[in-house]
Amino acid sequence: MSQMPADAEERRAVPPVICYPPETLPDPQLALKQAARAGAEKLSEVRVPPREARCFEVKAGQFVRITSVEGPQVGDLNLWNAQDLGERFFSGKTRALHGTHVSTGDRLWSSLPHLRAMATVVADTLDWYGIDEFGGAVHDVIGTRCDPYTGHLLSGVQYHHCCHSNLTRALAEARGLPLEHAELHVHDVLNVFMCTGFTRDTGQYFMKASPVRPGDHFELFAEIDLLGALSACPGGDCSAEHTSDAAACHPLLVEVFAPAPEALAGWEPAPANGYDRTHGLG
Numbered sequence: 001m002s003q004m005p006a007d008a009e010e011r012r013a014v015p016p017v018i019c020y021p022p023e024t025l026p027d028p029q030l031a032l033k034q035a036a037r038a039g040a041e042k043l044s045e046v047r048v049p050p051r052e053a054r055c056f057e058v059k060a061g062q063f064v065r066i067t068s069v070e071g072p073q074v075g076d077l078n079l080w081n082a083q084d085l086g087e088r089f090f091s092g093k094t095r096a097l098h099g100t101h102v103s104t105g106d107r108l109w110s111s112l113p114h115l116r117a118m119a120t121v122v123a124d125t126l127d128w129y130g131i132d133e134f135g136g137a138v139h140d141v142i143g144t145r146c147d148p149y150t151g152h153l154l155s156g157v158q159y160h161h162c163c164h165s166n167l168t169r170a171l172a173e174a175r176g177l178p179l180e181h182a183e184l185h186v187h188d189v190l191n192v193f194m195c196t197g198f199t200r201d202t203g204q205y206f207m208k209a210s211p212v213r214p215g216d217h218f219e220l221f222a223e224i225d226l227l228g229a230l231s232a233c234p235g236g237d238c239s240a241e242h243t244s245d246a247a248a249c250h251p252l253l254v255e256v257f258a259p260a261p262e263a264l265a266g267w268e269p270a271p272a273n274g275y276d277r278t279h280g281l282g
């Protein structure tokens, strides 16, 4: 350990500055969207089996609700622009803009060079949870997705139902892609219902039993046409382990709802980012 400087405490005492104050982001128009949701009609549903993933499509202006059914279960979510898989959910920037965990009013942002709101969180029945005494909270954008490569590095296993693999198979099937191409489109997820944080003493990523119970839901409003994929994580409620068939796992329900068109008067799909890329890179 290096020698502590004489002014160490003084340096530590400097107050933090929020990197990206979100107040100047485009208005999420939450009240308008929630009012539109009240009269929305259900269009479709997909049931995601335990330790599997399924894809779904949500048009701009529609809602997608993810519901816990049967038992506590965590879901790993990927989102793409339905017309361009190159534009996908950017968990890192979402984290930088809104924090380590997301809830109602936060938005899910897309990858560079697109960087626009893909979706807005409009409902979250676990919003009461807050930040617990361990620093844990729900719906994180700090994890990646459980994957067989990390599993193999850590314990030498060959496990084929990690969220990474489930999402890959679901995308390959939905878009008719070879698995090795689909795999390259899979990205860091929004961990729906997962309870995670970083330990205060060592800064390590931790998980704990999700507080989700059947009937709890998390709902998004699509700001652009979306292709989504949701994996019912092999970790189940993620109270003990993943990357194995040891945990009790349950399905997740995905439902898509469409509001009456007039209910969204004043809302427009998210425009392309206004940064002048041509000049900037020229």
Ligand SMILES: [Zn+2]
Pocket (backbone or CB within 6 Å): 076, 145, 146, 162, 163, 164, 232, 233, 234, 235, 242
């Ligand atoms: Zn997983």
